[in-house]
Amino acid sequence: MKKVLFICSTGGHLEEMLTLRPLFSKYKSIFVTENNVRGKQLNLDIPVYFVRFGTRRHLLAYLFIFSWNIVKEFFIFLRFMPDVVITTGAHTSVPMVYFAKLFKKKVVYIESVARVHSKSFTGKLIEKKVDKLIVQWKEMEDVYENGEYHGQLL
Secondary structure, three states: OOOOEEEEEHHHHHHHHHHHHHOOOOOOOEEEEEEEHHHHHOOOOOOEEEEEEEOOOOOOHHHHHHHHHHHHHHHHHHOOOOOEEEEOOHHHHHHHHHHHHHHHOOOEOOEEEEEEOOOHHHHHHHHHOOEEEEOOOOOHOOOOOOOEEEEOOO
């Protein structure tokens, strides 16, 4: 059975990821998100791992939190060693994408439904690393060279 690691930040990214819930039980899966009120409310039938919540609005603190999350995500990745990483973004998922590529694993990135005409910061950072880039608006196929439109998650 394929091993799939689902990872996303909280907020809209988490809500979009949760629409993929039927996939969680089709594979040996784990879920990684940020440790905040919404994250703690998750009631999933798969293991859930938390990384620290951080925001770029508090840059100095964010740099420490992001650095800590990189280390923690590396150990989560090594412990689970997924075949595929699926993410809806944002910053929490970037290190995991790079770990997946380092170990020659597949990555699926689903760009936020909030992005209609331009790339997200996360998208700019990882678009060349992902194996499949899914956009949620037809117009976004012109923005991302390899973007594939299959409809919206929400």
